[in-house]
Each structure stands twice: as structure tokens, then as C-alpha cells.
Amino acid sequence: MRREPPQRLAHYGPLFFPAGMLTVFFVVPFATMIAVSFFQRQQGGFYTPAFVFDNYARFLSLFFGKVLGFSLFLAVAVAVACVVIGIPFTYLLSRSARKIQIVWLVALLSILSLSEVMIGFAWSTLFSRTAGITNLFVWLGLMAQAQALTPSFGAVMTAMTYQAFPYTVLVLYPALVRLDPTLTEAARTLGASPVKAFLTVVVPALRNTILATLIMVFIFALGSYLLPQLLGRPQHWTLSVLITDQAIYQSNMPFAAAMAVFLVLVSLALVGLALYAGQQRQAK
Amino acid sequence: MSGLNLSHVTKQFGTFTAVNDVSLSVPDGTFVCLLGPSGCGKTTLMRMIAGLDLPTGGSIELAGADITKVPTHKRDLGMVFQSLALFPHLTVGENIAYSLRIRGVAKDVQKKRIDELLAMIHLPGFADRSVAKLSGGQRQRVAIARALAISPKLFLLDEPLSALDAKLREAMQVELRQLQQRLGITTIVVTHDQREAMTMADTVVVMNGGEIRQAAPPVDIYRRPADSFVADFIGQTNLLPVVPDGAGRASVLGEVVEGIALPTGAAKGTLSVRPEDVQLTAPGHGAISGTVTFVRDLGGAIETFVEAGGTQVIAVCSPRNRPDVSVGQSVGIRLDPATSVVLAR
Amino acid sequence: MTALRRLFFVVVGLFLALPLIVVAGVSINARQTLAFPPQGFSLSWYGQIFTNAEWRNALIASLTLAASSALLALLIALPLAWFLWRRIAPWANIFQLLGVAPFTLPPVITALGLLTFWATTGFYGQAWTAVISHGIFFVTLPLVTLSLGFSAIDRSLVEAAATMGADDRVVFRTVVLPLILPYLVSGYAFAFVLSLNEYIVAYMTVGFTVETLPIKIFNALRYGYTPTMAAVTVLFLVIAAVVFGLVARFGDLPKLLGAMSDER
Numbered sequence: 001m002r003r004e005p006p007q008r009l010a011h012y013g014p015l016f017f018p019a020g021m022l023t024v025f026f027v028v029p030f031a032t033m034i035a036v037s038f039f040q041r042q043q044g045g046f047y048t049p050a051f052v053f054d055n056y057a058r059f060l061s062l063f064f065g066k067v068l069g070f071s072l073f074l075a076v077a078v079a080v081a082c083v084v085i086g087i088p089f090t091y092l093l094s095r096s097a098r099k100i101q102i103v104w105l106v107a108l109l110s111i112l113s114l115s116e117v118m119i120g121f122a123w124s125t126l127f128s129r130t131a132g133i134t135n136l137f138v139w140l141g142l143m144a145q146a147q148a149l150t151p152s153f154g155a156v157m158t159a160m161t162y163q164a165f166p167y168t169v170l171v172l173y174p175a176l177v178r179l180d181p182t183l184t185e186a187a188r189t190l191g192a193s194p195v196k197a198f199l200t201v202v203v204p205a206l207r208n209t210i211l212a213t214l215i216m217v218f219i220f221a222l223g224s225y226l227l228p229q230l231l232g233r234p235q236h237w238t239l240s241v242l243i244t245d246q247a248i249y250q251s252n253m254p255f256a257a258a259m260a261v262f263l264v265l266v267s268l269a270l271v272g273l274a275l276y277a278g279q280q281r282q283a284k
Numbered sequence: 285m286s287g288l289n290l291s292h293v294t295k296q297f298g299t300f301t302a303v304n305d306v307s308l309s310v311p312d313g314t315f316v317c318l319l320g321p322s323g324c325g326k327t328t329l330m331r332m333i334a335g336l337d338l339p340t341g342g343s344i345e346l347a348g349a350d351i352t353k354v355p356t357h358k359r360d361l362g363m364v365f366q367s368l369a370l371f372p373h374l375t376v377g378e379n380i381a382y383s384l385r386i387r388g389v390a391k392d393v394q395k396k397r398i399d400e401l402l403a404m405i406h407l408p409g410f411a412d413r414s415v416a417k418l419s420g421g422q423r424q425r426v427a428i429a430r431a432l433a434i435s436p437k438l439f440l441l442d443e444p445l446s447a448l449d450a451k452l453r454e455a456m457q458v459e460l461r462q463l464q465q466r467l468g469i470t471t472i473v474v475t476h477d478q479r480e481a482m483t484m485a486d487t488v489v490v491m492n493g494g495e496i497r498q499a500a501p502p503v504d505i506y507r508r509p510a511d512s513f514v515a516d517f518i519g520q521t522n523l524l525p526v527v528p529d530g531a532g533r534a535s536v537l538g539e540v541v542e543g544i545a546l547p548t549g550a551a552k553g554t555l556s557v558r559p560e561d562v563q564l565t566a567p568g569h570g571a572i573s574g575t576v577t578f579v580r581d582l583g584g585a586i587e588t589f590v591e592a593g594g595t596q597v598i599a600v601c602s603p604r605n606r607p608d609v610s611v612g613q614s615v616g617i618r619l620d621p622a623t624s625v626v627l628a629r
Numbered sequence: 630m631t632a633l634r635r636l637f638f639v640v641v642g643l644f645l646a647l648p649l650i651v652v653a654g655v656s657i658n659a660r661q662t663l664a665f666p667p668q669g670f671s672l673s674w675y676g677q678i679f680t681n682a683e684w685r686n687a688l689i690a691s692l693t694l695a696a697s698s699a700l701l702a703l704l705i706a707l708p709l710a711w712f713l714w715r716r717i718a719p720w721a722n723i724f725q726l727l728g729v730a731p732f733t734l735p736p737v738i739t740a741l742g743l744l745t746f747w748a749t750t751g752f753y754g755q756a757w758t759a760v761i762s763h764g765i766f767f768v769t770l771p772l773v774t775l776s777l778g779f780s781a782i783d784r785s786l787v788e789a790a791a792t793m794g795a796d797d798r799v800v801f802r803t804v805v806l807p808l809i810l811p812y813l814v815s816g817y818a819f820a821f822v823l824s825l826n827e828y829i830v831a832y833m834t835v836g837f838t839v840e841t842l843p844i845k846i847f848n849a850l851r852y853g854y855t856p857t858m859a860a861v862t863v864l865f866l867v868i869a870a871v872v873f874g875l876v877a878r879f880g881d882l883p884k885l886l887g888a889m890s891d892e893r
């Protein structure tokens with residue numbers, strides 16, 4: 001039972017099904033989407049093969065620029081919020097008893113898997129006038145009258161942070177669990193307070209992890225397609241929402257595809273840029 | 285030809301040669317120990333014998349058949365891994381019966397064999413235990429029993445005892461040797477403990493840098509080392525330069541020693557003398573002259589360090605023959621040609 | 630320090646729990662109004678999920694889709710992970726990358742890709758296309774758990790089996806499979822729960838012909854509120870918690886999530 005390169009055709013056997021499935025149902029659809037992004041749109045939701053840049057040309061508008069700018073801004077804001085809360089939280093979690101860790105992990109996984117529809121519904125309920133949090137404020141005497149907190153930017157931002165937070169913790173978790181506990185202990189023996197030890201030892205030691213996590217959460221947040229729609233105003237719509245809207249309701253597949261291709265390129269470019277910046281800093 | 289035959293076996297990892305042109309003949313029923321410093325290629329050689337690695341050159345024969353390219357599972361081996369590799373998802377009994385089970389042996393036959401083997405390794409009634417709950421020595425025995433379940437043609441063990449404490453290890457060495465003699469099975473053990481090799485082996489194979497330096501019975505390895513590496517690696521030795529004097533006779537540290545000659549054709553050589561064969565006498569009368577630099581009493585033996593002609597010579601004797609010397613004293617050194625060996629390299 | 634930590638945990642816990650508490654509250658309202666604290670107590674909205682034909686069909690559709698697509702994801706991931714572990718074939722890592730990509734990219738992209746694909750091939754709207762779509766979309770999960778599982782196998786166990794006469798097939802059946810079983814189960818569980826909750830891919834591929842529960846809730850949201858939505862949300866949360874709880878009970882959850890073994 002030597003581990004060696006496959007030699008006979010039979011050795012490749014196990015690869016056929018997975019490779020075939022991934023090629024036919026992921027690579028080909030992806031290519032189809034790219035192709036469609038160059039197609040000509042016809043009336044009534046149809047499109048014909050062509051090679052036009054019209055769909056991409058539509059980006060060059062103020063409206064589109066605003067949407068893109070807002071999408072990126074929102075994703076960055078969510079990523080930063082999640083990482084800022086997530087790092088101390090995950091750090092403390094990784095230093096807790098195993099039982100406590102498991103309970104939290106189960107809870108986080110459950111929330112992470114919760115449908116975006118349901119998260120949107122839950123927050124719209126919590127922000128509603130009749131069943132929302134403002135009723136609690138009224139009861140506490142902090143507010144005179146219950147009111148709806150949606151649609152608003154704050155609602156979108158809160159719900160998206162809620163959605164991305166478990167993801168952030170799960171991305172950070174492996175790195176923080178493996179972090180050598182003697183690092184902070186050494187800092188403590190040198191006279192640093194726990195908070196100071198955390199800020200001066202843990203955070204710098206994790207710089208690359210933090211950067212990687214920011215990128216992962218950023219892409220995750222870019223993918224949010226329902227929360228801005230359910231909890232925000234039209235000016236809070238993101239690229240993902242617009243893509244869904246164009247594909248389903250406007251039946252403009254070529255334009256939706258062009259936006260999707262653009263979204264992929266933007267995500268990849270930003271990831272590349274961040275990685276490059278990280279390397280530069282490391283090289284110094 | 286029966287037995288195991290390696291001819292010109294070579295293994296390269298990229299440009300690095302881990303095993304270089306190794307030829308060795310192991311007659312049926314022999315117990316062989318592969319001995320050598322860390323990284324000398326012992327494990328690599330054993331893995332090639334087991335078929336877990338393919339040689340990049342040479343061939344391996346077992347019982348007259350070329351098995352160089354035969355897959356591991358068709359070689360009828362028993363092998364004990366350094367990590368033991370007991371299956372964590374199986375019980376002790378299931379581990380032992382594994383090779384029988386995958387050969388489709390009937391359940392009751394398996395059961396009988398498990399009981400036999402458990403009796404042999406002094407663990408009767410352990411069949412249903414989980415392997416995780418065994419002690420180190422017990423795990424060791426289970427791994428040995430598992431490897432012997434089908435009465436293999438060849439029994440291979442890679443540092444089987446290295447994880448055990450010294451006491452248990454010595455006991456296991458004796459047990460293993462007795463077991464092998466009872467079963468008459470051709471056995472190869474990798475070790476880097478020379479005591480272990482000397483205790484168990486019919487033939488000790490000393491390796492260094494991927495090559496066999498000497499293959500011989502333990503006594504010969506100790507008494508007649510083939511080269512200075514073997515002499516130095518096995519036990520303690522004094523390696524003294526041998527040069528011709530003006531008359532062409534062999535001289536050691538400035539004195540001609542009767543009965544010692546340079547190997548024919550060699551301009552100089554090295555004399556290997558075991559410390560217990562070094563005699564300290566009064567200076568002069570043809571003895572090598574030196575100065576005592578250090579004496580230590582190890583309880584069971586007394587070691588005297590003597591500086592002679594820029595070389596350190598160590599002499600060991602039992603407390604009964606305690607030499608009457610102290611540091612700084614001049615002494616004479618006498619070497620017995622019968623117990624000294626002149627080495628070409 | 631411990632007080633500070635506890636406070637921080639409580640705050641985060643409240644943030645995570647609050648929307649769910651409110652949803653749980655409104656799900657037991659006696660009347661069909663959105664009100665919290667609940668007015669009256671009734672479990673009839675939970676009953677609705679099983680008695681109302683529309684909700685029941687959606688539940689069945691969701692469970693069927695999740696069960697079959699998770700199985701498909703496993704069938705794709707297992708041979709791939711095994712191959713990568715068994716052979717030296719660095720070029721085959723491209724398939725690992727392809728397997729991880731759908732889950733890493735914004736989901737709209739995979740959804741749209743599959744939509745254009747099914748539309749182009751003429752199968753758009755058929756129920757089975759959702760199974761394949763979800764199978765591909767969630768292949769990442771079993772792939773990751775299985776890769777972890779394979780890397781955790783001590784290779785000397787496999788070599789030991791070989792010296793005792795086991796060929797590839799026998800090794801797989803008697804050594805590899807028993808050892809990766811926990812990873813197999815958890816990979817399936819992860820894919821199952823996530824597929825159950827998935828909206829956008831299902832919606833874009835079969836949204837007009839099959840109504841899964843997330844699609845049903847979204848559609849219901851647009852036509853107004855019914856407490857059954859809240860009941861379904863709670864139900865799904867409970868299913869997820871039970872499944873992950875079982876994974877934690879019978880497997881090593883911290884290790885599955887990337888912590889190294891036998892730590893703390």
C-alpha cells in the first residue's frame with residue numbers, strides 16, 4: 001500500500017464521478033454564466049447568443065457606481081464589526097472549558113445554518129412596532145411609544161453582522177485554539193494586564209489570521225442577498241440583491257450574469273490586493 | 285536459494301541516497317538485527333523488504349522467488365511497527381485475528397488461534413479488551429501476536445521495544461528471542477540499541493550512511509570489527525594510530541608493539557583496543573609511556589584516562605584489580621596483540 | 630477577568646438569542662397577529678406545519694431535497710477525498726478547489742450559474758435539478774470534514790493492514806471506512822442542515838415549481854404575516870441544534886471545526 005502517483009486507468013477510477021460532476025455542474029454553469037453575460041437581451045426575458053459588451057457598459061452609470069460603492073462599504077463595515085467582536089469572543093471561547101466551547105459551537109452552527117429568509121424574518125420581527133424591541137424600551141420607560149426600526153441602514157447592518165458573526169467565530173476558532181497559551185502567560189509574568197496581554201501579544205501574533213478572516217467575512221457579507229431587501233430601503237440594496245432582482249423579476253439574464261461576473265472579479269481582486277498587502281507588510 | 289536475499293538494493297529519495305547498494309543474505313530461521321545510528325537507512329531498508337517502499341535499484345528474493353515488485357499484501361509477512369499501529373477501532377482479539385479474518389478463515393478457527401496467541405504472549409482472556417486500555421508492554425505483545433497470527437514467512441520489527449522502560453525492555457528482548465527460537469521464524473529487527481542487538485541476534489548488521497559496514501555474529505562484531513566505525517559504534521574502544529617506524533615495523537604511540545603489523549600495502553592504520561584490554565604497568569621496558577589525567581570509579585568498574593603521544597587512551601578494570609595510580613603519574617601502557625585489531629580505515 | 634468575560638459572553642449571547650426569543654414568542658401567540666410578549670398561548674401554528682397541506686408539502690419537499698442532495702454531496706466528496714489521500718497527484722487538488730469554491734463565493738453567483746445552465750440545457754424547473762444544484766453547492770462540507778478525517782488516519786495503520794495481507798479494497802472496508810465514519814456522518818449532517826435552510830440556489834433553480842420551506846416563508850412574507858413562519862423558524866433551529874448536538878455528542882466537534890485533537 002504505497003502512496004504513489006496513479007499509474008493505471010483503474011487508479012483514476014474514483015476520480016471520474018466527482019471530477020465529472022464538478023466539471024459538468026460547476027465549471028460548465030460558471031462558463032455558461034460568463035457566456036450569457038455577453039449575450040443580447042430580447043424582449044420578454046429571452047436572450048440570444050451574441051458577443052456584445054452592452055451588459056457591462058451599463059455599469060458605467062452613477063446608479064451602478066453607487067450600488068457598488070455601497071455594497072463594498074457595507075461588506076467592509078460588517079467584516080470589521082464581526083472581527084472586532086469576534087476576536088476577543090473567540091479568544092475567550094477557546095480558553096473556556098471544553099463543555100462550554102461545545103455548547104457555544106452548537107449554538108453558533110445552528111444560527112449559521114439558519115436560512116437568510118428566517119434571519120431576515122426574525123430581525124424584522126424584533127424591529128417591528130408591534131412585537132419589537134421598542135416595546136421593551138417603552139416598558140422600561142426609555143421610550144414613549146413603540147415604533148418600527150425598519151427599514152433602515154442600522155437594521156441591515158445589525159442583521160448582517162448577526163448573520164456573519166457565527167461564521168467569523170468559526171473561521172477564527174482553529175487559529176485561536178492552536179495559539180500557544182504560554183504566549184499570554186509569558187506576557188502576564190512580564191507585568192501585562194490580561195487585556196494588555198491580549199492586545200500586545202495575541203492580536204499581533206494573529207495579524208495574518210485577522211487579515212484572512214476579514215477577507216472571508218467580507219466575501220461572506222458581499223453574498224447577502226435578502227437582508228438588505230427585507231430590512232433596508234432601495235438605496236440599501238447591494239449587488240447581490242440587484243443580481244437576484246435582475247435575474248428573477250426583471251428577467252434580464254445577460255445583465256444579471258454580467259453583474260455576477262463583475263462581483264466575482266471584484267471579490268477576487270480585493271482578496272488579491274489584501275493578500276499582496278499582507279505579504280508586503282510581512283516582507284518588511 | 286532459500287531464505288531472504290538482498291542484492292545491490294538501493295533507495296534514492298530525489299538526489300539523496302538513503303540506502304546504497306546493500307547486499308545481504310539471511311538464511312531461514314535466523315535472527316538478524318539491523319543496527320546503526322539514527323538516519324542511516326534501517327527503516328528504509330526494512331520498508332523495502334516489506335514492500336512498503338520500492339527500491340530504486342537491486343532486487344529482493346524470498347524463498348527463491350524475486351519479490352522486489354510483489355505488493356506488500358501478497359508477501360505473507362508479519363511486521364511490528366515502531367508506532368505498533370494497533371487498530372483503534374478493533375478489540376485486542378479482533379486486532380490479532382485481522383489477517384485471518386480478511387483471509388476468510390472460519391470464526392471458530394479464528395477464536396482458537398486468538399486464544400493460542402494470547403496464551404503465547406501471556407495475556408490470556410484479553411480478547412475483548414479495547415487496545416486503548418492496554419499498557420505499553422501489553423500493546424507491544426499484542427502487536428507481536430497480531431504479526432504472528434498467520435505464521436508469516438518473514439517477521440519484521442522496526443524498533444519494537446524503543447517505547448518501553450529499560451527493565452521491561454530487557455525482559456521483552458529475552459522473550460522475543462525465545463519466541464523466535466521456538467517458532468524458528470526468520471526475523472529481522474531494527475534497533476539502535478547495541479545491547480539489544482547483542483542480546484537477540486544471530487547476525488548483527490551494522491549500517492552507516494545507507495551502507496552495510498559489517499554483518500557478523502555479535503561476538504565477531506565486538507571482537508573483530510571490520511572498520512573503525514563499527515569498532516567505535518559497538519561498545520567503547522580506543523582508536524590508536526599505527527605508523528611504520530624507521531625499520532618498517534608497526535609502531536603505536538612511539539613504541540613498537542610485538543605481534544602487531546600494518547595491513548599489507550597500507551602506509552598506516554588504526555588500532556582498535558577495547559578499554560578492558562589495556563594494561564597499565566610501570567613505565568619503561570618497552571611499554572608505551574603516558575600520563576594519567578583522570579580516574580573515575582563507576583562502582584562496577586574503574587576507568588583510567590591516560591594521555592600518551594597526544595592521544596587519550598582509556599583503560600578499564602574491575603575494582604578487584606584497582607591500579608595503584610593517581611592523576612599526574614607517569615605510567616606504561618601494554619597492549620595485547622591477541623585482543624587488538626588493526627583496521628585499514 | 631472572569632466577571633468581564635462572563636459579561637461579554639452574556640452580551641454576545643443576548644445579541645444572538647434576542648431575535649430568536651422574539652420569534653419563539655410570536656410563534657405561540659394565540660391569535661394571528663404579530664405581537665410580543667405573546668398574547669395567549671397556542672401551539673396550533675406548529676400543528677399547521679404538519680396539518681396544512683401547503684406547509685406540509687413544503688416541509689416534505691425541503692426534507693427530501695436536503696436528504697438527497699446531502700447524499701449526493703457525500704458521494705462526490707468521498708471518492709475525491711479518498712483519491713487525494715491515497716495517491717500522490719498534486720494536479721487533482723484542482724478538484725478540491727472546485728469543491729470548495731461554490732461555498733466560498735457569494736451564493737448568488739453559484740445560483741445564477743446553475744440557473745443559466747439549467748435554462749440553457751432545457752431542464753429548468755425540474756425537481757431533480759435542485760438535488761444536483763444543492764449537491765454541488767454543499768459538496769464543500771463533506772469534502773472538508775472528510776479531508777480532515779483522512780488526514781487524521783495514521784498511515785502506519787494502513788501499512789500494517791497491508792503487511793497482514795489486505796489489498797486496497799479490504800483496507801478501505803476494514804480500516805479506512807470505520808475510521809472516517811464519524812467524519813462521513815458529520816459531513817452529511819452539515820450538508821443536510823444547510824440544504825434544509827438554503828434559499829437562493831433552490832429559488833433560482835426550482836423556485837417556480839417546487840416550494841421548499843425557506844421559499845414558502847419568503848413568499849408568505851411578501852403576502853403578509855402568519856405565525857406559522859415563526860413556528861417553522863423555531864422548528865428549523867431545533868433541528869439544527871439537535872443535529873449538531875448529536876454530532877458533538879458522538880464526534881469531536883472542536884476537532885471537526887479545526888482545533889487539533891486532544892487539546893484541553
Ligand SMILES: Nc1ncnc2c1ncn2[C@@H]1O[C@H](COP(=O)(O)OP(=O)(O)OP(=O)(O)O)[C@@H](O)[C@H]1O
Pocket residue numbers: 297300302320321322323324325326327328329476
Ligand atoms: N520519504 C522520504 N523522503 C525523503 N527522505 C527520506 C524519506 N524517508 C527517509 N528519508 C531519509 O532517508 C534517511 C534514512 O531514513 P531512515 O528512516 O531509514 O533512517 P533510520 O535508520 O530508520 O533512522 P532512525 O533510527 O532515526 O529511525 C534519512 O536521512 C531520512 O531523512
Ligand SMILES: [Mg+2]
Pocket residue numbers: 326327328
Ligand atoms: Mg527508523
